[in-house]
Amino acid sequence: MIKTGICDDKKSSLTLLEDTISECLKELKTAAEIFTYDTGRDLLKSYEELDLIFLDMEMPEMDGIEIGKRLREKGFSGKIIMAGAGTERFKEAFTIDTFRFVSKPFQKEEIMEALKDYIETKPGIKEITVHRKRNEYVFYQKDILYVYAVNSSIELCMKDGIYRMEGSLSELEGILDSRLFYKISRQYIVNLKEISKYKDEKVMIQGTELKVSVRRKKDFEKAYQIFQAKYR
Numbered sequence: 001m002i003k004t005g006i007c008d009d010k011k012s013s014l015t016l017l018e019d020t021i022s023e024c025l026k027e028l029k030t031a032a033e034i035f036t037y038d039t040g041r042d043l044l045k046s047y048e049e050l051d052l053i054f055l056d057m058e059m060p061e062m063d064g065i066e067i068g069k070r071l072r073e074k075g076f077s078g079k080i081i082m083a084g085a086g087t088e089r090f091k092e093a094f095t096i097d098t099f100r101f102v103s104k105p106f107q108k109e110e111i112m113e114a115l116k117d118y119i120e121t122k123p124g125i126k127e128i129t130v131h132r133k134r135n136e137y138v139f140y141q142k143d144i145l146y147v148y149a150v151n152s153s154i155e156l157c158m159k160d161g162i163y164r165m166e167g168s169l170s171e172l173e174g175i176l177d178s179r180l181f182y183k184i185s186r187q188y189i190v191n192l193k194e195i196s197k198y199k200d201e202k203v204m205i206q207g208t209e210l211k212v213s214v215r216r217k218k219d220f221e222k223a224y225q226i227f228q229a230k231y232r
Helices: 011-027 040-045 064-073 090-096 108-120 169-175 217-230
Strands: 002-007 032-037 052-056 079-084 100-103 127-132 135-140 146-150 153-158 161-166 181-183 188-191 195-199 202-205 208-211
Touching: 002 011, 002 040, 011 032, 011 052, 011 108, 032 040, 040 064, 052 064, 064 079, 064 090, 079 090, 079 108, 100 108, 146 169, 169 181, 169 188, 181 217, 188 202
Parallel strands: 002 032, 002 052, 052 079, 079 100
Antiparallel strands: 127 135, 127 161, 146 153, 146 188, 153 161, 181 188, 195 202, 202 208
16 A cells, blocks of 8 residues: 655645546555645654655745655655646755656646556555455555465465465466566465575575575576665
């Protein structure tokens, strides 16, 4: 789930942007919780759990640039997207590590592109539907520890137990985020983030040791190194 904050002094802009973000993320099959603020002071009181923040560049009392500076000073490490009608202050915005810019009035296509780019930085936040004791559950892909094939179905190991999906491991491999998951053998796909140890062609995940096949060893090590460098 993406916890998104929007800060704009105009109620109409807050409502429009909230609706647009919600619509875009629904189309991208990504869940979100959206919080709105009409002043920077309110945002600065409750920013800690936010992943992504849209800031209006021009606001009275405290504008988006100043809010962004204060957020960074407080240790906010999430992404900031600046919204504005002109380009005069873009250079300033780069000093607070602004992720993207969107123009006002808002355009859905531009918001969609910014959100797609953000999702690209966060492997595994798309949802997946699984079953347990005939009940259906929806999880984020990143919550999967590892997956293994059992006859004609697939079992997904989560922290709270085992869930099941119909289909083959190869079919699931095409669905899972390839930046986060790797098929280490014919039987197993692992979540690269959950690997606590890799030695002697074996990975350790939550106390379970899984063997990397000799044929996949070289490519696995490359994928694991890329993950460690870009997403860890």
